[in-house]
Every structure is written in structure tokens, then in C-alpha cells.
Amino acid sequence: MTRRMKCRRIGSRPAVSAFKPAGVRMKDIEQVVLQIDEFEAFRLAHKEKLYQEDAAKLMNVSRQTFGNILARASEKIADALVHGKSLLIEGVEIELLEDEVRHFRCESCGMAVSIPFGVVRPAGCPTCGSDKFHRQ
Numbered sequence: 001m002t003r004r005m006k007c008r009r010i011g012s013r014p015a016v017s018a019f020k021p022a023g024v025r026m027k028d029i030e031q032v033v034l035q036i037d038e039f040e041a042f043r044l045a046h047k048e049k050l051y052q053e054d055a056a057k058l059m060n061v062s063r064q065t066f067g068n069i070l071a072r073a074s075e076k077i078a079d080a081l082v083h084g085k086s087l088l089i090e091g092v093e094i095e096l097l098e099d100e101v102r103h104f105r106c107e108s109c110g111m112a113v114s115i116p117f118g119v120v121r122p123a124g125c126p127t128c129g130s131d132k133f134h135r136q
Contacts, residue, residue, distance in 0.1 A: 038073035
């Protein structure tokens, strides 16, 4: 008997749910389905440039599971791009964290900033650039 899949956390839903080659109708091309957790793993690794260990914690999975999800995502995206297929993004059981934010304050200028879950924390204060920028 297999274990039930753990609920995956994602920072936000994708802005669009489908991509296709220009000039071709959707019904005329083969489709590749990218699960939303695969999209999130790809986003965290390649757009946010997080290490797998850190990204895995954000998604509430082990590092090994994150690596497996990322490998599936990369394979599907490559297949769609190389072979001119459409790419559909669909859901699995997820925990959406777009309403959750982390709060930071700069010791130098006093600026308070709220950053959504899943977005990489700035290295310094966005206002004054100070490195005395800490989570509250």
C-alpha cells in the first residue's frame, strides 16, 4: 500500500494556466500537463534561485522529494519546448500560502516591510540598503 501524498505548499497560483506555440490551435497540438507543485518547484529553483533544501522547506516536502518534483518539471518543460507541445498547469492537493506574509524591519531606518511567503527575502533594506534588516 502506498503512502498518501503529502499536501504541498505553494506561494501563489501561476498567472496563466497554459502556454502553446504561436500560430497553432490548442486542439491541433499535443499537451504536456505540469502539476502545480512541479511549477512551484521549478519557480523556486530557477526564478527564486533557492537551494533545494530551502525550497523543500517552503513546499513542506523533503529535499529528495523536492528534487524528484523538480526533475519531473524540468523534463516536462523541456519536452514541451523541444517538441512544440502545449503546456498546461493543473492542480494537485496544495496548501496555498499567498495570504501568509513575513514581516521585516530595518534597524537603521525603521522601515517595516511585509514579504509574501515563497518570495526570496532581500539581502538588505529595500529603502536604505542597510544589512541590519531582520525578520520580526
